Amino acid sequence: MLLTVLINGWPSFSTNGLAWFGPGAGANGDPVVQFRAMQTGTALPGHPLLYFRAWPLIWGTLLSTFGAVVIALVISTLAAIFLTEFAPPAAQRVLEPVIRLLAGVPSVIYGLVGLLLIAPWVNGLIGNGRKESVQYVVQLSGSCLLTATLVLTVMILPIMIAFTSGALAAVPAHWREGSVALGANRWRTVWRVSVRAARPAIVSATVFGTARALGEAIMLAMLGGGRPFAPNPLDGLTFFFEPIQPLAASIVKEFGDDPNTPIGHTMYAIGAVLLFSVALLSLAAWAVRQPLKRYGIGI
């Protein structure tokens, strides 16, 4: 499967070489300009028809994925601890279906809710002064890196909580009892014994969460701001309000019908990159889990 996708995306890679992953320069460096050129079939002056520089898309993917996974890692660990250790039975009975519901809500609905609930709020947060200060570079709106990352966090939370709490529940009771008997309070016990033992599962949870965040397309296409822009961390707070368009979202937005057109080849190249990163991720997780497994509860 990787091969099939890669073969159809190959023209794009072979035309651009390794610069495919790099940023473009000048007015033609904008992926939108490149997409339009491919769709209309008129090559940009001085460049082949398949000219494509993916850096803004890759940067957007990295930012949103990394942000969401880091936030979700903290929240999911806390939530899993709460679910397995501290929640009274009544709260457990409520929380379990809630997490299942959050996992089941389709990504379009997340997109819709984000667009109509969070985006206006963030839009108010930006303020007119900030918008005017950068209006010749990029239009700011409520759909931006911050909004996309927040909603993405909620989307990858359920699967991460499921992994982590499963492992926490599987920690043998006598391990914890030993710790309690030594006088550690319940939080110390959970943190020092259970969470430690569950580290392999937390790694798996992170990997699955990252894979989901990488592959999430629809919600990010709706909430990213609709422009492949590479947010610049040097912009201070404005950085969080700049639009992004990750790799998967670009496929959703720009793909036509036909795989065998210039735009089609480019999209398959993007798909191949996604597939390759997901495969690499699971490999890395496997490698990280091996040494941890000896002392812990693994999945």
Place this chain on the structure above:
Amino acid sequence: MSASAQPAPPAIVRPRRESTASWPLIDRLAYGLCWAVGIGLCVVAVGIVVFMFIKGISALRLSLFVESPSQGVLREKHSGGFLDPLIGTFIVTAIGIAIALPAGVGIAVWLVEYGRPRWLMRTVESAIEMIAGIPSIVLALFGLLLFARPLFALLSGSTSTGGVLGQSFFNAGIVMAVLALPLIVGATREALLQLPARTREASFALGKTRATTTRRVLLPSIRPGIASGTVLGMGRIIGDTAIILILLGTLKLEGTGGAPLLSTLRGTGSTLTYYIYYYAPTGDGNSPQKAYAAGFVLLMMVLALNALVTRLSRGRAA
């Protein structure tokens, strides 16, 4: 009441909750954070449901259910309802489950009951795991490439230049089946592994073969497990947009001509998710009222499926 006549069940001795007052400040802070996160999750979930509920109810009209959408009409009054996407959702789900259910149960039974040769079992196991991790948009790209081959011309219509279109309900359903497969395999496998060995041994002792045991003893007893896996798969299929976007991609049902049912199945159309995407403020349709209404219907379906899974899993535990 008759219940009072029975001896009272022994009171469950619960350890007294340790008071947090004696903990160091950091630990108390972390404990509080745990509670905050738990409550926060509930608030988010309730917020989504309530928000969609309010917006959906106010946008929902009965006529939306019986009218077809008309693409390209921008005035909201005349752009029709979501009859076609609704039908499309059912078709895609039916095809997807019809393929994924037998395949998934078959694979799970083979993995647990037979599993030989060992290397093949390992390979199949990790293949299923890998499929679960593949983004659905890439799955869709792969599907389009595959089904646009002349070999699969039967499954979809043809392009204006005479090539194979590659977009049809058949194709979308097949790719959806791949999406639902890991869930069904996972649930069935769990259920099979949880069955006590004596169930199998009793059947073997009566002289039944492995195949008969599987068919007559194992499958009936893991029915709730299979059912909850299927329902999870259905939820996944109903909620997916990326595959529909690439493998169907027209708002209305557009048949290819020929026999009525076959024409629809070989033709293109849409599902509710695509409809929402299309009519969302960022989509081409841009009439949020429609998106709300369809989103509400979709969320109700998801909620119903969720409740079903909860009931099925509770029933198994009891």
